[in-house]
Amino acid sequence: MHTQKKEALLEISELEAGFMINKQFYNAVDKVSFKVNPGKVICVVGESGCGKSVMSLSIMGLLPKQVGKVARGTIRFQGRNLTEITNDEYNKIRGKEIGMIFQEPMTALNPVFTIGYQLEEVLFNHLKISKKEARQRSIELLSHVGIPRPEKIVDQFPHQLSGGMRQRVMIAMAISCQPKLLIADEPTTALDVTIQAQILELLRDIQEKSGMAVMLITHDLGVVAEMADEVMVMYAGKIVEQGTADQIFNDPKHPYLQLLLEAIPRLDEEKDRLYSIKGIVPSIVNMPKTGCRFVSRCPKAMPDCSEVSPDMGDVGFEHKVRCLLYPESYPKEVTEASR
C-alpha cells in the first residue's frame, strides 16, 4: 500500500504512559500504537479522562516530571526515538519540529510579557535572528493568523486580548518555525461556538498551505468531521477504533463509537431527550485487568467481553477496531486455544 511506502512522520508503538498515584504506577495511555503521515490531519477522539492529553504531552515530553512518565514503548519522530533523548535535545524539537496548542488560551500565555516577547522567544530559541527581524516576523505571524492591527497587538499583554485572539496568538507561536507536526489539544473547547469555527478554519487553512501534519485532539465529533483525514477513537487509555474519516462516520464498528455518533443531536429529528451513554469512564486506579474496558457501559456486551481482552483487528482497508463482535479482534492465542 502507498501509505507504507512513505515514511511516517510520527510513529508511536506500544506506548504506555501514566502517573504515580500513592506510589503505584497507573497507565493513562495503555499500549497505544499509531502513525501520523506527513501532511495529514489525524483526529484523536474520546471523552474526558481517556488519555488523549497524556498521549499528546508524552509526545512533547511534557508530562509533569514529579508524577508522570512514559513507562514503555517508543515515540519515533522522523526516525528518532523521543523517549531516549535528553531534555536539551528535546528543546531543539519542541517549538521547531513539533508545535503545540493547548486547551486554555486564557492561561496559556504568560501574563507579564507582551505578545511580541512571547512570540519572539520561540524564534530566538530556534533561529539565528536579530531583534529587529524577530519583531518583524512576529508581526507577520500575527497578521498571518488573522489578527487585526498586528503592529499594535504585538506590544499588548495577554489580558488585553479576547480568548479567540489569544488562541490565534498560540497558533502563531506554534507555527512560527514551520513545524512538521502540530499538536492541537482541544484548541477550541474553551472558546464560544462562532470563534471555534473561525479557529478551525484558520487551522485548516494553515495546514493546507504549509502541508504540515496536524494531530487534533478533541471530544467534539463535529470538529472531527470537519477536519480529519484519519480518526483514532480512544477509550480508557486504549485505541478502540481507527480509520479514515469516511470509515469512521459511515461505517462505525465499535459500539462505543456507534453510541457516540448516535448522541449527536440532529436538526431533522424530533427528540425529547438528548441521548447519552450511561456511566463514566473507569478511573485509571480501578481499571479492569481483563476484558474490554467498555464492557460495563456496552449495550452489546457478551459473556466473553469481561474475560477476553480484545486486540486491534483489521476489518478491511486499514479500518481497525478493538471489539469482540468482530472475529478479527479475538486475540490469537484465544482463537487457537478454542480450536
Added chain:
Amino acid sequence: MVSFAIRRFLAMIPILILLSVTVFSLAKLMPGDALTGKIDPNNANPEYIAKMREQLGYNDPVPVQYVKWVTGFFQGDMGDSFVHKMPVTQLIGERIENTVMLALASLLITYVVAFILGMIAGRWPYRWSDHLILTFNYIGYAVPSFFAAIVCIYIFSIQLGWFPASGSISVGAQEGTLYYYLERIKHTILPAIVLGLFNTAAYTQFLRNDVIENASKDYVRTAMAKGTKTSAIYNKHILRNSLIPMVTFIGLDIGTLLSGAVITETIFTYPGLGQLFIDSVSSRDYSVVMAISMLLAIMSLVGNLIADLLYSVVDPRIRLR
C-alpha cells in the same frame, strides 16, 4: 500613573492630619515633660521652672500648642531638643543619614539573599538544598535579633575582629576621603546583616512557595512547548511572575526598617534614628519623640505608595488610573 501618584499624595493629607493629632495627643498624655527630673528640686528655683515652662509654651492651651507644633513641623521646624540643646531638625538630619544607609544595606542583603535562596529552593523543592535552606530560615526567623546581634558581635568583632562592634565611624576619619566611606560601610555591615537576615527567612520561603506554585501554571507548559530552556523558564517566566507579590514587601519594609532598627541600633550603639528615639523617650525629650514618630508614619505612607507604584510596574494587568 502620574495622576494616580498625585491623587494618592492628596489622599495622604487627611491621614497625616489624623496621625499628627494622634502623635501629639500621645505625647501630651505621657507623664512629665522635658523639665521633669532634669532639675534637682532641692536647689532649683520653682520660679525658674515655671518661667521655662512658660517660655517653652507648655502652659498654652493644648490646641494652640498643637497648631504651633504642626505648622512648625511642616515648615521643617520641629522645635528644639531640650536634652541635646539643638534644633530637632538638625539632630534628626545627622542621624537619618545613618539609618537610611543601614536600611538600604539591610534591604539589599534581604532581597539578594532571599532571591538566591528562594529560587534555589523553589526550583528544586524537597531536595537536600531545599531542606538546608528551610533549616537556615527557621533559625533566622526564630532567633531574636538582639540575640543574633550579640552573637554576631562576639564572633565577628571580638573573636575574629573583622568588623567594629559599635558606632558608625572610627575616630579620626576625615569626611570625603575614601577611608571615611569604607569605614562607614564597615560599621554598617554587621547591623545590616542582623537586620537583613531576619526578613530574609520569611521572604525566602514566600518566594520558594510562589515559584513552586508558578511552576505548575499553564504558561510554563507553553514556554516548555516552545523549546525554552528550563533555566530561562525559571529565571524569566517564573521569576517575573513571582516578583509581583515580593514587591509589596519593599514598600512595607521602608517603613518598618526605619523604625524596626531600634533594637539593633541600640545594641550596636549605631547612631541612627532608632537609637535616638529610645534615648529621647527615656529622657522625655518629647519634641524629638514626636518628630521621629511623625517621620516614621510618613515613611510608612510613602512606602505603601511606592509599593503601589511598583506593583503597576511589575504587573501589566494592574493599570493605575
